Amino acid sequence: MSTDKSKRIVIEPVTRVEGHGKVSILLDENNKVKQARLHIVEFRGFERFIQGRPFWEVPVLVQRLCGICPVSHHLAAAKAMDIIVGGENLTPTAEKVRRLMHYGQTLQSHALHFFHLCSPDLLFGFDADPAVRNVIGIAAKFPELAVQGVMMRKFGQEIIKATAGKKIHGTGAIPGGINKNISIEERDDFLKDIDQMMEWSRGSVKIAKDYTIENIDMLAPFGSFDSSHMSLIRADGAMDLYHGGLRVIDFEGNKILDHVDYQNYTDYIAEEVKSWSYMKFPFLKSLGTDKGWYRVGPLARLNTCDFIDTPEAEAARKEFMAVTNGKPNNISMAYHWARMIELLHSVEKIKELLNDPDLQGTDLVVKGDRREEAVGLIEAPRGTLFHHYKVNEDDQVTMANLIVSTTHNNVPMNTAVTKVAEEYISGVPEITEGLLNRVEVAIRAYDPCLSCATHAMGKMPLVITLYDHAGNEIDKKSKQ
Amino acid sequence: MSDKITFTIDGVEVKAAKGQTILQAADEAGIYIPRLCNMSGLIPYGSCRVCTVIVNGRPQSACTQPAAEGMIVENETEELLTHRKNIVDMLFVEGNHYCMSCEKSGNCELQALAYRFGIAAPKYPYMFPNRSVDATHPDIFIDRNRCILCARCVRASRDLDGKGVFEFVGRGPNKSIAVNANARLKDTNLDITDKAVDVCPVGAIIKKRVGFAVPIGQRKYDTKPIGSEIEAQNK
Numbered sequence: 180m181s182t183d184k185s186k187r188i189v190i191e192p193v194t195r196v197e198g199h200g201k202v203s204i205l206l207d208e209n210n211k212v213k214q215a216r217l218h219i220v221e222f223r224g225f226e227r228f229i230q231g232r233p234f235w236e237v238p239v240l241v242q243r244l245c246g247i248c249p250v251s252h253h254l255a256a257a258k259a260m261d262i263i264v265g266g267e268n269l270t271p272t273a274e275k276v277r278r279l280m281h282y283g284q285t286l287q288s289h290a291l292h293f294f295h296l297c298s299p300d301l302l303f304g305f306d307a308d309p310a311v312r313n314v315i316g317i318a319a320k321f322p323e324l325a326v327q328g329v330m331m332r333k334f335g336q337e338i339i340k341a342t343a344g345k346k347i348h349g350t351g352a353i354p355g356g357i358n359k360n361i362s363i364e365e366r367d368d369f370l371k372d373i374d375q376m377m378e379w380s381r382g383s384v385k386i387a388k389d390y391t392i393e394n395i396d397m398l399a400p401f402g403s404f405d406s407s408h409m410s411l412i413r414a415d416g417a418m419d420l421y422h423g424g425l426r427v428i429d430f431e432g433n434k435i436l437d438h439v440d441y442q443n444y445t446d447y448i449a450e451e452v453k454s455w456s457y458m459k460f461p462f463l464k465s466l467g468t469d470k471g472w473y474r475v476g477p478l479a480r481l482n483t484c485d486f487i488d489t490p491e492a493e494a495a496r497k498e499f500m501a502v503t504n505g506k507p508n509n510i511s512m513a514y515h516w517a518r519m520i521e522l523l524h525s526v527e528k529i530k531e532l533l534n535d536p537d538l539q540g541t542d543l544v545v546k547g548d549r550r551e552e553a554v555g556l557i558e559a560p561r562g563t564l565f566h567h568y569k570v571n572e573d574d575q576v577t578m579a580n581l582i583v584s585t586t587h588n589n590v591p592m593n594t595a596v597t598k599v600a601e602e603y604i605s606g607v608p609e610i611t612e613g614l615l616n617r618v619e620v621a622i623r624a625y626d627p628c629l630s631c632a633t634h635a636m637g638k639m640p641l642v643i644t645l646y647d648h649a650g651n652e653i654d655k656k657s658k659q
Numbered sequence: 660m661s662d663k664i665t666f667t668i669d670g671v672e673v674k675a676a677k678g679q680t681i682l683q684a685a686d687e688a689g690i691y692i693p694r695l696c697n698m699s700g701l702i703p704y705g706s707c708r709v710c711t712v713i714v715n716g717r718p719q720s721a722c723t724q725p726a727a728e729g730m731i732v733e734n735e736t737e738e739l740l741t742h743r744k745n746i747v748d749m750l751f752v753e754g755n756h757y758c759m760s761c762e763k764s765g766n767c768e769l770q771a772l773a774y775r776f777g778i779a780a781p782k783y784p785y786m787f788p789n790r791s792v793d794a795t796h797p798d799i800f801i802d803r804n805r806c807i808l809c810a811r812c813v814r815a816s817r818d819l820d821g822k823g824v825f826e827f828v829g830r831g832p833n834k835s836i837a838v839n840a841n842a843r844l845k846d847t848n849l850d851i852t853d854k855a856v857d858v859c860p861v862g863a864i865i866k867k868r869v870g871f872a873v874p875i876g877q878r879k880y881d882t883k884p885i886g887s888e889i890e891a892q893n894k
Contacts, residue, residue, distance in 0.1 A: 231792060231794075233794065233800055233867065233870075235762070235868055235869075235870030235871070236760055236761075236762060236870065238871075239759075239760050239871055240759075240760035243759060243760065264868075343875075344874050344875025344876055345875055348759060349875060350871035350874065350875055351874065353870055353871050353872060354868075354870070358871060358873065358874040359874035359877075544872075573794035573795055574794055574800070574867055574868070575792075575794045
């Protein structure tokens with residue numbers, strides 16, 4: 180049997196939302212890659228254990244899924260519960276305070292990912308000494324940049340605190356609205372620093388842009404592939420991170436879905452279960468499991484939107500799209516540039532909102548006819564986040580389905596891992612540090628929640644083990 | 660002859676009216692004795708033992724023990740603090756108290772006591788009991804996961820509302836709060852305006868759809884520790 184001579188390389192753990200994943204790479208007798216998979220081996224169970232809980236508790240409970248972008252879960256659940264209480268037409272104050280919270284979160288999450296987690300790869304190179312290739316190394320060699328990253332993140336966190344009550348796991352969004360507005364004092368504190376944030380955001384876009392364009396020959400094929408892209412889109416085609424209809428385009432930009440009311444998402448999207456991963460595989464029903472997968476997140480959002488409604492981010496978007504002549508950008512590593520354009524957009528939006536007197540409004544909650552089923556969607560920093568609930572007449576949750584951004588990117592991340600493995604492992608029986616990091620770099624471009632959870636010092640605790648066909652360990656390298 | 664009784668708490672002279680408990684006299688004197696099951700307006704019950712003080716060398720629950728002339732009461736001692744912390748610790752592990760998603764957080768007396776005592780995490784192993792909820796009432800929700808068996812609702816419903824909606828069933832670890840109906844809260848005559856609905860020190864009896872309406876920072880114990888309202892009278 181040919182499999183007698185195959186070898187399996189396992190990277191474990193790769194980590195996930197809050198836990199562990201692993202990469203396994205199967206080699207044939209000539210050490211060519213036969214298969215590469217990102218397995219998610221952690222099970223969370225949130226969807227099960229919120230059953231029976233009162234619906235108003237859910238936005239506060241489910242955000243505990245994550246410590247990096249809990250606001251996404253908080254708001255997606257709150258949007259669903261708005262519908263449950265018949266309060267989805269929020270007051271201007273409620274919608275704007277929630278948006279402020281969301282942009283603050285996008286800012287802090289994107290800043291964290293770019294400066295703390297990814298900049299070491301980009302600024303030191305994939306093959307740099309891992310002892311230097313981390314956030315401490317950045318702080319030593321690029322101290323101004325490190326400070327900017329920390330201060331932008333802090334600004335975003337303070338916005339979250341002002342809107343949600345706490346920097347992490349607050350309570351601001353409640354069914355039908357919010358529980359507090361923004362005082363003049365809070366507003367003025369932020370306005371004091373906003374121009375500095377604008378300047379640093381422009382600088383961040385420049386770093387990502389320059390890096391991408393200077394290294395385009397190396398980056399363009401790195402873990403890249405053609406795919407569809409999905410995001411929410413505003414009615415006029417603008418990027419909207421808080422609300423909109425679903426748009427899906429194919430790799431060339433042809434629209435597969437447009438302005439779809441996400442309350443009916445199950446008509447269009449289904450999830451496949453595979454035996455080797457706890458993470459499901461969502462796909463477009465019309466295209467089936469093989470062709471129906473898509474990407475979400477900053478790259479997808481830049482590709483799907485017709486324009487961005489803030490001037491500086493829109494100018495940056497045009498430069499971004501020019502690289503691929505206005506066609507969708509399918510380069511995995513372009514996620515970083517796209518992410519920084521969104522960071523700039525978020526800061527522009529925060530500035531716009533801070534100058535809006537509606538933030539001081541006192542009409543905070545609306546309620547109407549009670550409903551029993553609702554879907555809440557939001558564009559989380561990492562991509563489209565789905566929350567779907569059913570609530571019984573006693574106010575208890577009876578069903579919950581959460582499709583998180585990282586789940587949408589399941590096939591894309593597997594594909595990226597496969598591409599990198601094919602390029603860098605085929606014909607190389609020994610695992611090198613360069614390989615180890617390239618696998619990480621490809622996964623990291625997607626900013627899966629997993630990299631954040633265990634990766635705060637710029638390192639994933641990766642272990643790669645090489646097994647022969649009988650399961651005997653023949654090589655092992657770790658990077659703790 | 661004066662109708663006032665004089666005694667001391669931690670060496671401080673305190674006056675009490677005849678028939679007053681140690682705890683009532685202490686409250687009036689601005690001395691805080693921690694408590695959970697006791698509540699002003701309800702008949703003292705003496706079940707939680709958090710208010711245990713040393714009276715003339717012997718432990719007594721301050722909420723049930725009448726003040727007497729010349730009593731020497733110890734309240735703020737290391738020994739009693741340890742004892743009270745242990746009780747609060749045990750109450751946490753005996754139920755399923757998930758403060759992070761509980762709407763009572765910030766207004767919860769159990770949580771507030773833990774903060775006052777400096778309890779960061781329970782030292783005993785969690786028991787993770789299998790407790791039920793009752794969501795059948797249109798306005799009121801019972802979450803037995805959070806019940807600490809203080810009997811405030813039992814007393815308030817019986818003595819203040821004249822209804823007797825609540826009572827205990829079972830013994831030991833299986834003891835739980837029950838309602839005077841076959842199974843469901845909605846089959847009782849409990850009303851949203853009943854006193855019994857307002858007295859729960861934890862999040863076991865809550866009014867539906869209120870949730871997290873009060874923002875963080877404006878909740879009862881966000882800025883001042885529990886007991887400070889009593890101690891403020893002493894300033």
